[in-house]
Amino acid sequence: MRSVFSDTCSAAPSTSRPHAVSVIPSRPRRYAGGRTLGGHTLLSSRNVGSVAVNTMARDRLSAQEREELEAVRARLNQQLQLVTGVSPSASSDLSVDERPTLLAKANNCPCEDEVHPSNGWRPMPHHLSKPELWERIRQEAQMDASSEPALASNLFSTILAHPSLEKSMAFLLANKLANPTMLGMQLMRLISEAYEDDAGLIEACMADLQAVYDRDPACDSFSQAMLYFKGFQAIQCQRVAHWLWQKGRKALALAIQSRMSEAFHVDIHPAAQLGRGLLIDHATGVVIGETAVVGDNVSMLHHVTLGGSGTGRGVRHPTVGNGVLLGAGVTVLGPITVGAGSKVGAGSVVVSDIPCHSVAVGVPARIIKRDIVKEPVKEMDQCTDYILDYTI
Numbered sequence: 001m002r003s004v005f006s007d008t009c010s011a012a013p014s015t016s017r018p019h020a021v022s023v024i025p026s027r028p029r030r031y032a033g034g035r036t037l038g039g040h041t042l043l044s045s046r047n048v049g050s051v052a053v054n055t056m057a058r059d060r061l062s063a064q065e066r067e068e069l070e071a072v073r074a075r076l077n078q079q080l081q082l083v084t085g086v087s088p089s090a091s092s093d094l095s096v097d098e099r100p101t102l103l104a105k106a107n108n109c110p111c112e113d114e115v116h117p118s119n120g121w122r123p124m125p126h127h128l129s130k131p132e133l134w135e136r137i138r139q140e141a142q143m144d145a146s147s148e149p150a151l152a153s154n155l156f157s158t159i160l161a162h163p164s165l166e167k168s169m170a171f172l173l174a175n176k177l178a179n180p181t182m183l184g185m186q187l188m189r190l191i192s193e194a195y196e197d198d199a200g201l202i203e204a205c206m207a208d209l210q211a212v213y214d215r216d217p218a219c220d221s222f223s224q225a226m227l228y229f230k231g232f233q234a235i236q237c238q239r240v241a242h243w244l245w246q247k248g249r250k251a252l253a254l255a256i257q258s259r260m261s262e263a264f265h266v267d268i269h270p271a272a273q274l275g276r277g278l279l280i281d282h283a284t285g286v287v288i289g290e291t292a293v294v295g296d297n298v299s300m301l302h303h304v305t306l307g308g309s310g311t312g313r314g315v316r317h318p319t320v321g322n323g324v325l326l327g328a329g330v331t332v333l334g335p336i337t338v339g340a341g342s343k344v345g346a347g348s349v350v351v352s353d354i355p356c357h358s359v360a361v362g363v364p365a366r367i368i369k370r371d372i373v374k375e376p377v378k379e380m381d382q383c384t385d386y387i388l389d390y391t392i
Contacts, residue, residue: 230283
């Protein structure tokens with residue numbers, strides 16, 4: 001599968017650098033006081049002061065090269081500036097009710113005359129209708145039950161015994177969340193009530209299933225994602241908890257959040273707003289805070305944190321636009337915006353706004369490239385070649 005950024009993300013040393021700094025002559029990577037391991041330099045803490053990150057090793061560049069680099073960076077910063085209208089410092093003073101405005105601004109790409117692939121969730125020609133999807137899931141379950149008799153009882157009770165996707169999901173989630181003090185039958189009735197009250201919940205569930213099937217190469221069937229992928233299951237639990245939160249039933253919503261965290265090792269606050277077509281791959285260690293907003297068609301991997309900043313009661317968590325890819329271990333802190341169609345490389349820490357259709361990596365994350373045409377979630381490339389250009 002060709003990388004979204006294969007034109008610059010190849011393994012060859014000559015192309016692993018961003019275009020913006022490719023004019024700088026290549027030199028051996030040698031640092032005083034450092035040592036090498038596996039071809040990469042490990043820096044000592046000598047003379048680094050309070051900042052331990054050195055992204056381009058300026059000490060090995062000539063004065064002219066440093067001036068050229070700063071000029072390139074200045075042009076990039078000017079071109080990539082995201083006009084949000086709300087600064088990060090001001091966002092903390094916003095009320096929670098203003099989160100839709102922040103999401104709209106995150107999805108407002110200022111790029112002119114360019115293809116914008118991150119327009120939110122929309123039906124595609126290959127997407128199945130609800131009757132078609134449910135019939136497909138039943139057929140897959142029947143085939144698995146025939147080929148693996150040890151699973152027949154589980155597949156029958158979870159899928160084949162139910163008349164609809166809503167009833168099957170209610171049974172599945174209730175059994176995942178149940179414990180001696182939260183009975184499965186009570187939870188099943190509660191989840192069924194949520195699906196009956198809000199048709200958007202099952203529509204979002206279908207979109208999430210389709211996203212897993214389309215974007216995760218390890219997923220061979222819809223029933224596999226539904227039964228065995230805890231990221232998908234955790235998202236559906238949070239959607240029910242969010243429904244309860246909006247109804248004012250906050251104690252029960254928090255109880256479901258607690259059980260979800262225990263069962264899946266995924267902690268998503270019931271008040272967080274999640275878009276459709278969301279994929280959380282592997283999911284272990286994912287944390288999404290109370291005032292966070294996640295747009296449509298977002299993909300993230302394990303140990304992603306959308307964390308808060310400060311103790312204010314307003315918006316203090318990130319807003320993630322449509323079509324964003326957050327690699328494994330990404331941390332996004334504070335009331336900042338990750339623009340639509342952007343990609344944040346694995347292990348990065350984001351503490352300032354990321355413009356739309358940008359690639360950001362590092363600690364702290366820095367913008368190193370733009371790709372306005374392609375959508376990162378479709379190829380799930382975490383861009384490790386760019387990360388290797390950073391030394392910590």
